Amino acid sequence: MKHDIETREDIIEFVNAFYGNMKPDDLVGHIFLEVEQVDFAKHLPKMYDFWEMLLLDGSNYRGAPMQPHFRVNEKTPLTPAHFDRWLEMFKETIDSLFEGPKAEEAKSKAFNIASTWSYKLEYLRKLKVES
Secondary structure (H helix, E strand, O other), X not given: OOEOOOOHHHHHHHHHHHHXXXXXXXXXXXXXXXXXXXXXXXXXXXHHHHHHHHHHOOOOOOOOOHHXXXXXXXXXXXXXXXXXXXXXXXXXXXXXXXXXXHHHHHHHHHHHHHHHHHHHHHHHHHHHHHO
């Protein structure tokens, strides 16, 4: 039986699984590997801190998570399809590993992030086209 997300170790488990699944993905993987050339040794600990902050009231995260996405969007447009795929993969990862209120909260927060960031980046693209 699966358990709920309860510890930082649980966060590390789902973040590692999520990014492991994302790297080979045709739609979003190349953004991390080719466009941004993400150093996962540095990126993953930030993601552990970020999700620990959101789900377990952790206090280690420092940063402005939207800023890197603005930079990526300058190099290659991040479309609603990218965020939809990211969210789909996130939900699949959580569902494969966990069940319970925190797992549901993680999926809800991921939905809010994907929706908000997709909207903001689409809005910025439209502004650029109009100007």
